[in-house]
Amino acid sequence: MIAPRAWMFLLLAVAILAGNQVWLSHLRYELSLGSQKLAAEQEAIKLETSTLRLEIASLTRPDRLREYARSTLGMAPPRPMQVLHP
Amino acid sequence: MSGKEQVFIRRRIEFVAGLLALGVLLLAVRVVDLQWLQSDRLSDMAEKQRYREFTTQAPRGPILDHKGRVLAESVEIPSIAAIADEVPTASIASLAHELGISSRKLHKKLHNRKGFVWLARQISPAKAEKVMALAIPGVRMESEWRRYQPLGPVTGHLLGFVGIDGKGLEGIERRWNAQLSGEPGIRQVRRDARGHSLPDGVWLREPTPGKGFKLTLDASIQSIAYAALADGVREQQAKGGSVVVMRPSDGAVLAMANWPGYNPNNFGDFHPGEWRNRAITDVFEPGSTMKPFTIAAALQSGRWQPDSRVFCENGAMRVADYTIHDDHEAGWLDLTGILVHSSNIGAAKLAMDVGSNDMYDMLERVGFGSRSGSGLSGESPGIVLSPERWGPVETANIAFGQGIAVTPLQLAAAFSVFANKGIYTTPRLFADQAGKHKRVMTAAIANQVLTMLEFATSEDGTGKYAVPEGYRIAGKTGTAQKPGVHGSYSKSKYMAVFAGVAPVNDPQLVIVVVVDEPQKSIYGGQVAAPVFRHIAESVLPYLGVSARIEDQTAWRNMTIATEVPVLDGTSLAGMSMREVRRYAAERGLRLHVHGSGWVQRYKPAAALSLQQGDALEVWLND
Known part of the structure; x- marks a missing residue:
């Protein structure tokens, strides 16, 4: 014969476990949303990185730098004998 | 309660119980229908509602x-x-x-x-x-x-x-x-x-x-090669051209460019014929750039030495029913002389002595007549006839680069043998691609031919315009008539070629320049060699290869890269460090700099009257 107090403890334990289960499900759901958001952000950053890499490559094109050095900075290619420590 | 009433109540209870039983039965039927008969369809519908595919x-x-x-x-x-x-x-x-x-x-x-x-x-x-x-x-x-x-x-x-x-x-x-x-x-x-x-x-x-x-290509070298080729083609009002730059030690292709180019980001605006990578798809007769291989075959035969002499028939020699001519009439020439003066007759005589089989072996071993395996599509193997089809005329012609067709990439790979002490390395374009190496001639023969090729770029040689100041270059010019429409050679259309190694003392580059149908001059030495020099003099410092400066004082008197005068004629104050260095370099002054930024004060005060060798001390401040 189980005492009424034992029944109370059993019920309380079941209630706590059920509550935890609900809370864990909620937590899992929230984490999943967060993870989806982060994955989308990661994708966006990857895309931005490739766009920026492309932009860097376009801006540092050797012919563009050559033209900029000549026309804006007034530079000219050094003669071989002017390059002492290449 | 009478018996009649009791019967009525029982009947009513039975009726309600029957209805309930019927209800339960219907529910059971529905359960079987939903859970069993329609289970698959309904599960599918539910899943479609709940599941989504991305x-x-x-x-x-x-x-x-x-x-x-x-x-x-x-x-x-x-x-x-x-x-x-x-x-x-x-x-x-x-x-x-x-x-x-x-x-x-x-x-x-x-x-x-x-x-x-x-x-x-x-x-x-x-x-x-x-x-x-x-x-x-x-x-x-x-x-x-x-x-x-x-x-x-x-x-x-x-x-x-x-x-x-x-x-x-x-x-x-x-x-x-x-x-x-x-x-x-x-x-x-x-x-x-x-x-x-x-x-x-x-x-x-x-x-x-x-x-x-990841390619072996270097964007800076590619850009230099492309710009130099474009300048050379425009200068000569030529139809086009190709350049290949290779590192001989491992076969890495550092640049491969063609002119005219097309913009691949907007490829639809260009004719499909302009999309072709002519450095690997188009073949040309290499002309005199084939002679080093003829000489290598002669040395390999053991019957010829670098100082062996050949009588070059004073400019004309008949082979069967065909006469071979030299641009510069010559009598006796040693093997170096044959390369320096680019004698067709000398090369033809050597090839006829070596024989078609040995000549063919040499050409085949240095990569002519087969695809290089660089990993590019559309690569041509070139044209090298099998030795059974070589008569005396074919043997003589092939010795100086006629009756054979190669791609610029093949020619670069073949020249890398001389730079690489006799080892042939397959050209490679991908960083993770393993190059294949094989010895095709002895190191001694490769060195002897390389030395002869250096003479070919001396002041007396046809390739003198290929040499950048301060570097030693080994190379060979070539001028080949293009085949005409009826199988004969065109009288007006030429290919100008230069293939060379830079620098000779520590080969870092093999460069092949091909210019198609130049108009101002037809000679490889005047058309393709300057393009070679332009590329070599820009790329060698970039690779860390210094020019060998014989005259240490000469640089002081050279024109400084920036041409704008730096001095307003009154004071050095306000000059940047770069400007004050240029000022001192132009006048040969010994400069001592303190700090960074712009000149605030300097010693002596009368800096404008300093002579070459005098000391100038400047203090800069941001």
Whole structure:
């Protein structure tokens, strides 16, 4: 014969476990949303990185730098004998 | 209670119980129907409601140069599409205006078909946003990948291009399309009532990102080669040209350029004939650049030594029913003399003595007549007749580069044998590609021919314009008549060629320059050699190879790179460090600098009257 107090403890334990289960499900759901958001952000950053890499490559094109050095900075290619420590 | 009433009550209870039993039976039937008979269909419907499939894009792999600089990259950009029958007719005018096309054209596009239709593909994000801001029913924005090559025409021939549907159509993009293309992934997720994904998603197919390729190419060297070739071709009003720059030690192709170029980002604006990578697809008769191999074959035979002399018949020699001529009449020449004066007769005599089989062996071993295996599509093996078909005339002609056809890449790989102490290295374009090495002649013979080739670029040689100041160059010029329409040689169309090694003391580069149909001069020494020099004098310092300075004081008197005068004639104050260094260098002053920034004070005060060798001390301050 189980005492009424034992029944109370059993019920309380079941209630706590059920509550935890609900809370864990909620937590899992929230984490999943967060993870989806982060994955989308990661994708966006990857895309931005490739766009920026492309932009860097376009801006540092050797012919563009050559033209900029000549026309804006007034530079000219050094003669071989002017390059002492290449 | 009477017996009649009791019967009535019992009947009523039985009736209600019967109804309940019937209800339970119907429920049981329904349960069987739903759980068993319709189970599959209903489960499918439920899953379709709960599950959703996402396609994850896998971008095309990038192509990088050996320093990791981007040569080709894919970026996601918007395209505008529509469900044709959902677009209201009243919105067509405004939609056409934002898309930048005529209303009539858009109307035709939408009303010729039903369902999905592309309206504008791969447009700018700003334009796409404007279109979407109109909020026209049926119009939607899709994302597509677009391939960009930041160096445009400089690398266009080598890399090729990608079509609008992401498939490589030319060059490396085509040859390695399967590896470069990724495979999109499909992920299945469960959704809640609000449409959010639940955590137990599964991959139905994992995405496979496109493989990136790292080339041996160097973007800076490629750009230098392209610019030098462009200048050379324009200068000579030639039809076009090709350049290959190779590192002989490991066969790495550092540059491969053709002129005229085309922009692969806009390939549709160019004729398909302009897309070809002529450095590997087009063959030409190498002319005198073949002579070093004839001499190597002669030395290899053991019957000839570098100082052996050949009588060059004073400019004309008959072989069967054909007369061979030299541009410069000569009598007795040693093997070096044959190269320096580029004597066809001398080379022909050597080849006829060596014999067709040994000559063929030499040409075959240095890579002529077979594809190099560089990993590019459309590569030509060149044309080398089998030795059974070589009569005396063919043997004599092939000795000086007629009756044989090679690609610029083959010629570069073959010349790398002399730079590489007799070892042939297959050209390679991909950083992770293993080069194959094989010895094709002894180191002594390779060194002897290299020394002779250095004489060919001396003041007396045909290749003197190929030598940059301060470097030792070994190389050979070639001038070949192009085949005419009737199988004979053209009288007016030539190919000017220069192939060489730089610098001789520590070979870092093999450069081959081919200029097609030059107009001002036809000679390789005047047309292709200056392009070689231009490339070598820019690339060698870039690679860390210093010019050998014989006259240490000469640089003081040289024109400084920047031509603008730095001094206003009154004071040094306010000059930058660079300017004050130039000032001191121009006058040969011994300069001592303190600090950084701009000149605040200097000693002696009368700096303008200092003579060469005097000391000048300056203090700079930010």
